[in-house]
Each structure stands twice: as C-alpha cells, then as structure tokens.
Amino acid sequence: MSASPPPGSPTTVLITTGGTIAAQTTTDGAVPALGADDLLSAASNTGAVDAGAGAGNTGTHAVRTVDLMSVDSSAMTVADQFAVVRAIADALDDTEVAGVVVTHGTDTMEETAFLADLYCTDERPVVFTGAQLPADRPDADGPINLAAALAAVRDPGNRGHGVLVVAGGRVLPARGLFKVSTSDAVAFDSVRTDLPRPVLTDGIPLGRTARVDLFALYPGVSPGLIAAAVAQNAAGIVLAATGSGNTHPDITAEVALAVAHGVTVVVTSRVPYGEVSATYGGGGGAVDLHRAGAIVSPWLRAPQARMALIALLTARASRETVTEFFSESGK
Numbered sequence: 001m002s003a004s005p006p007p008g009s010p011t012t013v014l015i016t017t018g019g020t021i022a023a024q025t026t027t028d029g030a031v032p033a034l035g036a037d038d039l040l041s042a043a044s045n046t047g048a049v050d051a052g053a054g055a056g057n058t059g060t061h062a063v064r065t066v067d068l069m070s071v072d073s074s075a076m077t078v079a080d081q082f083a084v085v086r087a088i089a090d091a092l093d094d095t096e097v098a099g100v101v102v103t104h105g106t107d108t109m110e111e112t113a114f115l116a117d118l119y120c121t122d123e124r125p126v127v128f129t130g131a132q133l134p135a136d137r138p139d140a141d142g143p144i145n146l147a148a149a150l151a152a153v154r155d156p157g158n159r160g161h162g163v164l165v166v167a168g169g170r171v172l173p174a175r176g177l178f179k180v181s182t183s184d185a186v187a188f189d190s191v192r193t194d195l196p197r198p199v200l201t202d203g204i205p206l207g208r209t210a211r212v213d214l215f216a217l218y219p220g221v222s223p224g225l226i227a228a229a230v231a232q233n234a235a236g237i238v239l240a241a242t243g244s245g246n247t248h249p250d251i252t253a254e255v256a257l258a259v260a261h262g263v264t265v266v267v268t269s270r271v272p273y274g275e276v277s278a279t280y281g282g283g284g285g286a287v288d289l290h291r292a293g294a295i296v297s298p299w300l301r302a303p304q305a306r307m308a309l310i311a312l313l314t315a316r317a318s319r320e321t322v323t324e325f326f327s328e329s330g331k
C-alpha cells in the first residue's frame with residue numbers, strides 16, 4: 001500500500017510510450033507490454049523513490065499517468081513523435097503540474113526528446129527516460145531510471161533547462177544527445193552539453209508534417225540517392241557526411257540540383273563528437289557543399305538535425321529562418 005502524498009502536493013505527469021522499459025520477453029522477442037502503473041510500482045520497489053511512494057505518488061509528488069502508446073521506439077512515426085510532444089504540452093497546460101516524465105524506447109529517444117525540446121518554453125522540468133534491459137530481467141535498469149527521472153522533476157535545479165534525459169545515473173540535456181551503446185546502462189552521451197536552445201514558438205503542428213530524408217555518406221555512395229529523394233518530393237534532406245562535413249564531388253552536384261528544386265539540404269557528420277564546419281574544399285568538401293546551397297549544422301547530428309528540419313519545414317520556415325536556426329544552434 002502506498003501512502004498518499006500530503007494534500008496540495010504538486011503533481012508529476014508520467015506519460016508512457018512503450019520501449020524496453022515497458023518490455024517483456026516473449027518467444028517472439030522483447031515487446032512493450034507494461035503500463036504506467038506497473039512501471040511506477042517497479043520504480044517504488046527500488047527504494048530510490050522517497051519513502052511513502054508507490055504507484056500513484058512519489059513521496060511529496062502525486063503522479064498522474066497517461067498511457068499514451070505502447071510501441072518500440074524504432075517503430076515510431078513522426079506523427080507518434082508529435083503526439084508525444086502534444087501530450088507533454090497538454091500536461092503542462094495544468095498549472096498544478098510540477099513537471100513531466102516520459103518513458104520512451106532508447107533507440108529514438110534522442111529524436112523525440114529533442115523534438116519536445118524544440119517546443120519547450122516552459123520552466124518546469126520535462127524528463128525522458130527508458131531502459132536497456134526488458135522489465136522482466138532481474139537486473140532491469142528501468143525501475144532505477146524511472147525513480148531517477150521522477151527525482152529529477154522534483155529537483156528545482158532542473159527548472160528552465162529544457163528537456164532532459166535520465167539514464168544510467170546521468171542527466172543530460174536532450175539537445176546534442178545521442179545513443180552510444182546498444183546495451184550498456186549508460187546509454188547516452190552528448191556532443192556538447194551547453195548547446196544554445198533556439199525554440200519554435202509557432203505552435204505544435206497538427207496533421208501532415210514535412211518529409212525529410214536522411215542519408216549517411218560513404219566512399220562509393222550513389223548520388224542517385226539524393227535524386228530519388230527529390231523525385232519522391234522530400235522537402236528536406238539531411239546528409240550525415242564524413243569527417244567535418246565532406247563527401248565526393250558527385251554528391252555536391254546532386255545537392256546543387258536538389259537545392260535548385262527547392263529542397264532544403266542540411267549537412268552534418270556521421271562522426272559523433274566535434275564541430276562540423278566548412279573547412280575542406282576539393283569539390284566534395286563542406287566548403288563546396290555550402291556553395292552548392294547546403295546549410296551546415298555545426299553541432300546537431302543527423303537524427304536531431306532531421307527533426308529540426310521537419311519541424312521548421314512543416315511551419316513553412318524560409319531558407320533564411322532554417323539557416324538562422326542552425327547557426328544559432330552552433331553558438
């Protein structure tokens with residue numbers, strides 16, 4: 001039995017979306033099966049949640065639950081991701097709510113948490129968490145991560161820092177985050193933890209969103225990939241180029257054609273750390289890609305650059321606005 005939080009206690013909203021934190025092992029592989037109440041019970045059993053906590057409350061905070069969806073995050077659609085962002089905004093519409101925890105698969109947490117951060121103008125903490133091991137494993141990391149995420153919402157030091165991600169004992173900003181391990185509890189790292197946070201204030205879109213394709217570049221890559229994206233009416237293309245944003249000259253020619261078709265092209269890197277900058281020439285360097293009309297993303301890597309481009313192009317942002325967003329993000 002869990003004790004009730006004192007009357008008038010602030011409320012944390014717990015939104016669940018599936019992922020390994022909610023998964024059980026079946027003969028067909030691990031699949032999300034658990035809901036918010038199960039996750040809260042497991043978190044309270046860790047002893048890491050304040051005394052008196054349990055399903056329905058965490059110590060001095062009441063917990064309101066929203067079982068939003070139950071999917072592996074690798075199977076999420078962009079519509080699902082915007083549904084998560086809207087659910088966070090709905091939760092924060094209630095002034096009694098002190099903050100929000102979202103449980104989510106780790107495969108694409110860097111994308112959804114970043115998308116939420118793009119629209120996050122509220123001071124109240126929004127914290128994503130997940131797990132690397134299914135909930136039915138004796139060494140499951142989900143319960144301790146959820147307990148830590150709930151504690152992060154209660155920590156006044158986390159106000160005003162945008163969306164955070166808690167996993168494996170680390171608390172990191174969503175912006176700049178990427179998954180670094182397929183299996184370790186320390187699932188994430190950051191390209192830079194002090195990235196500026198330009199936000200989008202036009203409102204969270206409803207309905208269709210812009211199509212943005214993402215290609216990793218490599219020796220021998222076919223320029224036809226870009227032509228195919230243009231032919232299929234992509235509004236934007238993100239290139240995870242080699243090194244500091246470089247590729248083969250044949251790609252540069254296709255980028256120029258795509259830009260001439262009105263497609264917004266953003267160049268980032270397949271390398272996890274360091275700045276992407278227009279340094280190299282030679283026909284396929286970032287200097288050449290920039291001259292061909294591509295916008296360089298100095299710090300946001302491909303998955304997050306793609307989410308930003310989807311959000312910006314859905315809001316019909318001009319080329320100038322997109323350029324400004326990426327340059328602001330790199331200061």
Ligand SMILES: NC(=O)C[C@H](N)C(=O)O
Nearest residue numbers: 019020072073105106107
């Ligand atoms: N660790 C995880 O959560 C991986 C899982 N495939 C997911 O992203 O939903």
